[in-house]
Amino acid sequence: MIEFAFPWLSLAVVAPLVAAALLLRRPLPERVRQISLVASTVSFLAASAAWTEMLARAATSAADRWDIGSLLGGAPLLSIDALSAPLLPLVALLFVLTVLATLRRKLQNFASAGLLISEGILLATFACREPWPIIALLAAGTIPPWIELRLNHKPLRIFTLHMGVFVALLVAGQGLLSWDSHSVLAVGLLMAAVLVRSGIAPVHAWLPDLFHNASFGTALLFVTPMVGAYATMRLVLPIAPEWVLRGITLLSVLTAIYAAGMALVQIRARRMFSYLFLSHSSLVFVGLETATTIGLTGALCAWVAIALSMTGFGITLRSIEARMGRIRLDAFLGLYEQIPRLAVLFLITGLAAIGFPGTAGFVGGELLVEGAVQIYPLMGVAVVVVAALNGIAVLRAYFRIFTGARRPVTVDLRLRPPERVAVLALIFLMIGGGLYPQPAVMQLYNAASNLVNQRAAYFGVPVPAPTLDPHHHGAITPSIESAPFSPKGSPPARTQQTLARS
Amino acid sequence: MSQDVLTTILGLTAVGAPAMLLAIVGLTALLGRPLSERLTARLTQVTVSIGLAASIGVLAVMLTTGSRNVVIDLGNWVALDQQHFHLHVKFIFDRLSVPFAILSFVLIGTIGAFAKNYLHREAGFQRFFLLYGVFLFGMIVASVAGTIETLFFGWELVGLSSALLVAYFHQRTGPVVNGQRVWSIYRIADAAFLIAAVTLHHNTGEGDFGVLMGSGPWPEGLAALSSDQALIIGLLLLAAAAGKSALIPFSGWLPRAMEGPTPSSAVFYGALSVHLGTFLLLRVSPILDLSIVLSACVVALGLATAVFAVIAARVQTDVKSSLAFASLTQVGIITAEIGLGFRYVALVHIIGHACLRTLQLVRSPTLLQDYRALENAIGGHLSLEADPLLRGLPDTWRERLYRFGLQRGYFDALIDNVIAAPFVGFFQWCNRQELRWAEILSGVRPEVPTEAPPTPPPPEPALVTEEHR
Numbered sequence: 007m008i009e010f011a012f013p014w015l016s017l018a019v020v021a022p023l024v025a026a027a028l029l030l031r032r033p034l035p036e037r038v039r040q041i042s043l044v045a046s047t048v049s050f051l052a053a054s055a056a057w058t059e060m061l062a063r064a065a066t067s068a069a070d071r072w073d074i075g076s077l078l079g080g081a082p083l084l085s086i087d088a089l090s091a092p093l094l095p096l097v098a099l100l101f102v103l104t105v106l107a108t109l110r111r112k113l114q115n116f117a118s119a120g121l122l123i124s125e126g127i128l129l130a131t132f133a134c135r136e137p138w139p140i141i142a143l144l145a146a147g148t149i150p151p152w153i154e155l156r157l158n159h160k161p162l163r164i165f166t167l168h169m170g171v172f173v174a175l176l177v178a179g180q181g182l183l184s185w186d187s188h189s190v191l192a193v194g195l196l197m198a199a200v201l202v203r204s205g206i207a208p209v210h211a212w213l214p215d216l217f218h219n220a221s222f223g224t225a226l227l228f229v230t231p232m233v234g235a236y237a238t239m240r241l242v243l244p245i246a247p248e249w250v251l252r253g254i255t256l257l258s259v260l261t262a263i264y265a266a267g268m269a270l271v272q273i274r275a276r277r278m279f280s281y282l283f284l285s286h287s288s289l290v291f292v293g294l295e296t297a298t299t300i301g302l303t304g305a306l307c308a309w310v311a312i313a314l315s316m317t318g319f320g321i322t323l324r325s326i327e328a329r330m331g332r333i334r335l336d337a338f339l340g341l342y343e344q345i346p347r348l349a350v351l352f353l354i355t356g357l358a359a360i361g362f363p364g365t366a367g368f369v370g371g372e373l374l375v376e377g378a379v380q381i382y383p384l385m386g387v388a389v390v391v392v393a394a395l396n397g398i399a400v401l402r403a404y405f406r407i408f409t410g411a412r413r414p415v416t417v418d419l420r421l422r423p424p425e426r427v428a429v430l431a432l433i434f435l436m437i438g439g440g441l442y443p444q445p446a447v448m449q450l451y452n453a454a455s456n457l458v459n460q461r462a463a464y465f466g467v468p469v470p471a472p473t474l475d476p477h478h479h480g481a482i483t484p485s486i487e488s489a490p491f492s493p494k495g496s497p498p499a500r501t502q503q504t505l506a507r508s
Numbered sequence: 509m510s511q512d513v514l515t516t517i518l519g520l521t522a523v524g525a526p527a528m529l530l531a532i533v534g535l536t537a538l539l540g541r542p543l544s545e546r547l548t549a550r551l552t553q554v555t556v557s558i559g560l561a562a563s564i565g566v567l568a569v570m571l572t573t574g575s576r577n578v579v580i581d582l583g584n585w586v587a588l589d590q591q592h593f594h595l596h597v598k599f600i601f602d603r604l605s606v607p608f609a610i611l612s613f614v615l616i617g618t619i620g621a622f623a624k625n626y627l628h629r630e631a632g633f634q635r636f637f638l639l640y641g642v643f644l645f646g647m648i649v650a651s652v653a654g655t656i657e658t659l660f661f662g663w664e665l666v667g668l669s670s671a672l673l674v675a676y677f678h679q680r681t682g683p684v685v686n687g688q689r690v691w692s693i694y695r696i697a698d699a700a701f702l703i704a705a706v707t708l709h710h711n712t713g714e715g716d717f718g719v720l721m722g723s724g725p726w727p728e729g730l731a732a733l734s735s736d737q738a739l740i741i742g743l744l745l746l747a748a749a750a751g752k753s754a755l756i757p758f759s760g761w762l763p764r765a766m767e768g769p770t771p772s773s774a775v776f777y778g779a780l781s782v783h784l785g786t787f788l789l790l791r792v793s794p795i796l797d798l799s800i801v802l803s804a805c806v807v808a809l810g811l812a813t814a815v816f817a818v819i820a821a822r823v824q825t826d827v828k829s830s831l832a833f834a835s836l837t838q839v840g841i842i843t844a845e846i847g848l849g850f851r852y853v854a855l856v857h858i859i860g861h862a863c864l865r866t867l868q869l870v871r872s873p874t875l876l877q878d879y880r881a882l883e884n885a886i887g888g889h890l891s892l893e894a895d896p897l898l899r900g901l902p903d904t905w906r907e908r909l910y911r912f913g914l915q916r917g918y919f920d921a922l923i924d925n926v927i928a929a930p931f932v933g934f935f936q937w938c939n940r941q942e943l944r945w946a947e948i949l950s951g952v953r954p955e956v957p958t959e960a961p962p963t964p965p966p967p968e969p970a971l972v973t974e975e976h977r
Contacts, residue, residue: 161950161951161952163949163950163951164946164949164950167949211942211945211946211949214942214946215946215950264938267931267934267935267938268935268938268939268942270932270935271932271935271936271939272939299591300588300591300593303588338681338684340679342678343631343679346635347537347538347540350537350538351538354538357668362664362668363657363660363661363664363665364661364665369586369595372586372595372657373593375702375706376593376709379706379709379710383706383707383710386703386706386710387703387706390699390702390703390706391699393699393702394695394696394698394699395695397691397695397698398688398691398692398695401671401688401691402688405675405678405684405687405688408678409675409678409679409681409684410678410679410681410684411679411680412679426540430538430539433538443585443586444584444585444586444587447586447588448588451588451591
């Protein structure tokens with residue numbers, strides 16, 4: 007592990023928190039937007055610098071020089087590796103662009119402070135590799151949306167119940183694991199916790215509820231970084247036995263199909279968005295739980311692509327909502343003539359979300375199908391069906407919002423330049439990533455390989471060498487790592503804590 | 509300059525020219541600086557001409573050198589060498605792809621020139637040409653694709669542009685509902701296509717067309733699959749082709765697609781898009797030779813579609829729908845030809861039919877004038893007598909056939925009632941249960957209405973072509 011020349015990680019985490027503190031002192035309304043934007047931009051630049059320095063120095067992991075954990079003689083509190091290095095700037099970017107695309111009147115002091123606190127917590131979570139600090143940060147991350155719901159006098163019970171269960175399961179699982187490092191029950195509890203946080207059916211009721219009751223920006227940024235997937239990779243995947251993963255894969259696929267079907271019958275745009283997102287995020291879980299290098303690489307690629315595209319899709323939806331109020335999908339709103347460019351942006355982000363060829367999601371989808379088919383051939387079919395259904399849902403939403411008889415409106419519906427910049431930036435990233443995916447795929451492939459090696463080390467099983475198949479091109483290679491790591495070998499020699507540090 | 513370099517340059521130009529058109533029109537639209545009508549039309553003309561010239565150049569080189577299979581391998585788009593995973597970008601110029609690419613350039617170029625005047629000062633002029641660019645690029649990529657992934661890329665672009673063009677007159681809900689329907693059918697076809705690809709990969713470990721097309725140049729290759737594998741993969745590809753080419757039971761989308769502007773109806777649904785499914789069958793035709801059952805299925809589906817379309821075409825009340833079913837009749841026959849092994853016949857049939865149908869559809873808005881000109885020429889009225897084929901049938905049978913044709917074989921109703929309605933009904937029920945569950949958990953009655961109002965039934969397809977344009 008190397009030490010950064012500058013404390014990039016601390017800067018990335020602290021900048022939004024300091025800005026949040028400033029906002030709580032109630033500055034002038036016109037300063038709120040500036041402060042939020044500057045803080046999130048600084049955070050993004052610091053996170054990008056950390057990734058760049060790590061790549062430039064060809065390191066496998068890196069931490070700040072004066073990290074609190076290191077100073078206390080333990081493992082660094084904030085550090086990044088091949089997995090978290092690209093995710094950190096990704097998450098920071100989502101916040102920058104969401105702030106950028108938020109109308110000034112919507113950026114109130116407290117809402118902005120909450121957003122920035124969420125960003126700080128989330129970045130700290132993604133820069134953390136130790137189980138207990140991750141758990142603490144995951145728990146802390148649920149508080150800002152909860153406070154927002156409470157301040158706005160919205161129904162709280164569903165969110166509180168689910169997030170309470172999530173935190174309780176995490177604490178119980180990790181506590182049990184600290185006591186008995188081989189406890190299957192502990193793994194089950196941790197897995198159940200991340201399933202709740204990720205909204206896998208049947209514990210997904212909080213997701214549409216949050217989108218319905220919270221502000222769109224808060225809900226969007228609470229779900230699109232997919233912190234549940236990160237928790238899975240850090241806390242569960244390295245130690246979960248194969249049969250647990252297989253069961254979860256099945257559950258994830260069923261959720262993906264179910265959510266895709268539900269997205270098709272929704273008549274509120276926000277609920278449609280929540281189910282569409284759930285369908286996509288469940289596919290990421292399908293890839294993660296294959297625990298093969300290809301499947302994991304696919305899941306990570308899909309993760310990045312979905313985070314970008316669904317955020318873009320959400321921002322465009324929110325831009326329309328900011329002008330028209332809550333959108334219903336049971337009528338044709340006829341907005342195309344007023345905002346043709348927003349219609350195009352909506353369509354492109356939506357298509358990117360379903361992994362349309364030429365966008366970043368396509369490669370992720372291909373790899374994901376490959377990984378899924380290695381485990382169960384029918385899984386690949388299910389993933390394809392889900393993509394088809396989601397495609398229908400996206401175009402249905404496009405038609406309902408933008409087509410139909412033109413309606414007279416009294417307000418200017420056109421996008422403001424910052425909103426345009428935000429969505430265009432996401433689109434260029436999605437299309438750029440789709441046209442030239444190799445560097446990103448390689449980076450994520452390294453992260454996936456590390457994880458597979460961790461599992462191999464934990465279960466004492468050597469990493470199987472891929473069988474040579476020189477003619478193979480494209481999606482499916484049944485020969486590679488089709489024998490995942492089973493817990494049949496010698497008992498694990500290392501604890502989860504050491505694995506996380508390794 | 510060596511022959512290889514020349515064919516590579518020409519081949520890449522053939523694919524690059526439409527890509528350039530799409531990039532320029534798309535980027536300027538995205539950045540809010542759309543090109544003027546004149547510039548758009550000129551750019552279209554230039555890029556299509558360059559692409560066409562390049563395609564003809566490839567053909568000339570192939571004829572000169574006697575080469576039957578020119579492969580342009582652009583290498584790996586994504587490669588994970590340790591996992592032996594590669595997404596390859598490869599283009600093949602052979603006796604199938606070159607005529608199809610030239611046909612696409614000729615017809616799309618003609619329609620571009622036609623649409624320039626036809627849609628002059630139309631509000632959606634730029635939108636039409638943007639989708640036109642997407643369609644052209646998709647068609648060319650699909651035509652010359654050398655791997656399943658590349659073909660799928662083109663296939664998806666064609667599907668998207670087609671659905672959006674059906675909904676071109678989007679101020680009316682009819683075209684939009686029809687566009688949504690076309691898209692839904694296409695997605696089913698896409699799913700079948702991808703599942704076929706997954707099955708192929710799973711069985712053989714390859715995604716290259718080499719497995720499907722066989723070792724030799726088209727159409728003489730011998731596919732490296734067992735008979736059972738060929739049957740399963742072939743049936744999935746047949747389903748994909750049926751969706752794309754409007755074979756039964758998916759034929760309902762074709763007349764609905766005529767809601768789009770005449771230029772797009774002519775070239776997309778009348779000539780090119782509707783033949784893409786048969787092109788897929790031709791491309792993978794070596795696997796048809798491996799399974800007699802598969803070939804029989806292809807023939808049966810083709811003939812059944814042709815018979816159905818003949819009946820339906822005779823009871824249509826507007827010219828574009830009538831032409832749509834006439835087109836479908838030929839597509840059915842072409843499919844049967846492919847199943848029977850007449851690959852070159854099918855290819856020639858596609859080319860001839862596409863050209864004729866484009867002309868007919870482009871002339872359709874002036875049908876009455878053409879009739880008048882004909883009647884003036886023959887000095888009397890055209891015959892309005894009953895069809896000689898039906899004259900000998902008993903009245904009850906004629907009535908049944910009439911109803912069958914008028915209801916378009918009940919295929920739309922079948923899909924709606926057997927697949928769509930139960931599917932939507934199930935998820936609406938789930939939605940109600942979820943809302944009830946949320947109510948129990950939160951103690952608050954949700955504001956969300958529990959059920960969507962029924963979607964208005966899609967109106968009849970294009971009734972008056974001039975009005976719909």
